[in-house]
Amino acid sequence: MxxxxxxxxxxxxxxxxxxxxxxxxxxxxxxxxxxxxxxxxxxxxxxxxxxxxxxxxxxxxxxxxxxxxxxxxxxxxxxxxxxxxxxAGHPPVRAVPTREVPGNVLRLLERLDGVPAMVINVRYDVLAWNPMLVALIGDPAERPAGERNTLRWLFGGDRPPSGSMLQLGRQCVADLRASGRYPGDPDVRRLVDELSASSPQFAALWAAREIAVQRTLRKRTVHPVVGELELDCEILPVPGRDQRLVLYTAAPGTASGHALRRLRDTLPG
The missing domain is CATH 1.10.260.40 (lambda repressor-like DNA-binding domains)
Known part of the structure; x- marks a missing residue:
């Protein structure tokens, strides 16, 4: 407790x-x-x-x-x-924490050739991804393993998030709170302490104690090749794991849907 x-x-x-x-x-x-x-x-x-x-x-x-x-x-x-x-010490049954992504989930990532997708854990560490995600945000493999974390990307940059990105950050912080991992999980505690010290925005959002498990988010961004994108971000739990599959989609026929198709065309092969 x-x-x-x-x-x-x-x-x-x-x-x-x-x-x-x-x-x-x-x-x-x-x-x-x-x-x-x-x-x-x-x-x-x-x-x-x-x-x-x-x-x-x-x-x-x-x-x-x-x-x-x-x-x-x-x-x-x-x-x-x-x-x-x-x-209060009445936790529900939790999935086993692990960084190993199941083989069936990795195969699913490979088959999602028109949808940016990645697997994250409760800390928002990026564990696996597909080529479309690389085309959307760049290659996570180019970063050290400890920096492949979407909360660090949001709050650890030179420019504080604003507008839609700040709203996205707020939702992610509420989701991290809702996981129940803080302060018992030392990895989560270290991440919270680090970002609270380096980002006044994160510190304020964490102190607000908002609680909400995220299942669908909206992401707005400007891609250097295909331009403006407004994407639905679906977050699906990986059964038996403390992991989630994150998919970025856009409605067919929309400007963002066409932009995703153009993004797919930029991939080799």
Whole structure:
């Protein structure tokens, strides 16, 4: 159980819920955003002292029933509720962490000759990719193995991300939070510490404690050969592994769809 993270997460979500959403009057003397601690405790059916100790990182190990009640009061999404369970020491069964990509997934990458695709792990390390991804973003093999990480690409460059790229970064940071790997996984902790120290934007996004497992993203970029691209990024879990297959697609007949076809034509052979 990570009491400090649990308390911080509860505080951040309590501040997000408006009293009117729970049928409470805002009141003229309300000085803090969101619900009061006393209101959360009352609505969840627990004592005020018990809830205060949870927020302060001094509470006992809460049961799944208590966490379920808090999740309903704080209006948590399914992903956020899973994260709350993990913080309180009730983690779901996790896939085995490994950098070895299954052979069937590698064969699938080879067959996706018209779709940029890659395999990433929970840290956003790029583990495998196909020629179309190289045509889209360059060859990850030209970077040292430790730098093949999309979060480092987003937040570790000379220019801080902005616009759509910053929104993409926000979604990825929320996804990393939702994995439940921090702070128990030393590799994830090192990555978070590194980027928090080097990127004020990453540090602010991490401190916001947003939680959302990403399944579909939108990526906008300008390619030096085929021009503007607006791509749907589908993120598919690899069964039995702590890995995901990332596919970049565009709707047929669109400008981006035609651009992807032109990109395919630039490949050798």
């Amino acid at each position: 990570n009491k400090e993270e649990l308390g911080g997460f509860l505080r951040s979500r309590r501040a997000r819920v408006q009293p009117a959403e729970m049928g409470l009057a805002a009141g003229a003397r309300r000085q803090t955003p969101g619900l009061r601690r006393e209101e959360v405790a009352l609505l969840a059916g627990i004592s005020v002292d018990y809830y205060i100790r949870l927020e302060q990182g001094r509470g006992p190990h809460p049961s799944e029933q208590v966490l379920g009640a808090l999740g309903r009061v704080l209006r948590l999404t399914a992903d956020e509720h899973d994260h709350l369970l993990r913080l």
